[in-house]
Amino acid sequence: MELLSSGVIVDKLSDGLLDGGVIYGEVPAHFSAVPLTEVAVTTAYPASWPTPSHKAELAQMTWIRMGKGCPFDKQLDQQLSEVNAVNINAADERSRLALVKAGLGVSFIEANAIADEGAEVALSSLLDFSLPVHFVVANQALTEPKVNAVYQVVCASIDAAQG
Numbered sequence: 001m002e003l004l005s006s007g008v009i010v011d012k013l014s015d016g017l018l019d020g021g022v023i024y025g026e027v028p029a030h031f032s033a034v035p036l037t038e039v040a041v042t043t044a045y046p047a048s049w050p051t052p053s054h055k056a057e058l059a060q061m062t063w064i065r066m067g068k069g070c071p072f073d074k075q076l077d078q079q080l081s082e083v084n085a086v087n088i089n090a091a092d093e094r095s096r097l098a099l100v101k102a103g104l105g106v107s108f109i110e111a112n113a114i115a116d117e118g119a120e121v122a123l124s125s126l127l128d129f130s131l132p133v134h135f136v137v138a139n140q141a142l143t144e145p146k147v148n149a150v151y152q153v154v155c156a157s158i159d160a161a162q163g
Contacts, residue, residue, distance in 0.1 A: 005091040007069015013138045019147045020137045020154075025071030032142060033134040034154050040130045041072065044097065044114055045106035047122040055126055059083055062105040067091045071131055072108040079127050097121065 004012070009021035010028060027033040045052070045061060052058045059080040066072040067089040076083060088105065090096045093113040100107055101120045111128075114121060135154050141147045 003092050005067030005070040005089075007067065008091075009136075010069060013136065013141070016138070016141070019141060019144075020135060020150060022133060022135055024131045024133055025074070027134050027136055030139050031136045032139055032151065033136045034151070034158050036133045036135055036158065038130050038132050040111040041075070041108050041128065042111045042114070043106060043124040043127050044100045044109040044121045045124060046100055046103045047120055048103060049106075049122070051122065052124050052126060055080060058106065058124060058126055064088045064090060064096055064099050064105040064107040066096070066108065075127070075129050075131075076108065079129075 004021070006023040006025060009018065009023050010031075012018040013021055013031065014028075022036065024039070043058065049061070050057075052061065059082055061084060063076065063083050065076070065088070070091070088099060090099060090107075093109055096107040096109060097114065099105060100109075108127070114123065135151075137147055137151050142151060
């Protein structure tokens, strides 16, 4: 198991280098997908920084990006036309939170991941959004019995959980 950004997962699945993955956002047409959940995303910044009151103030802050093809980064680019970004990418929540706590920048974080961060992290709701999360496999991989079996188990598990 690897922790990768959604864009990297899509590329690896398309190239046959992964059998399945969990991605945020839209599902490419050549994939089969099982909807898992919807996640709320908010903006975390160092508590020692001034509280932003406008999107323009957030755009001037140093942003830590999520990685290649990540829907979080797409949202950032859509919501803020010009962003002060650093060349730091961190695909996982814990790494991005550690960078925010260290005062290195601001980042999108899943809202449920920041409940216990205390006084080191502040939140801004100015850019809040939500994204669907899916388990996906490339359609071409479903012809492989093991991949198809895993996909069917995930489908059945989700159906049973919702049932």
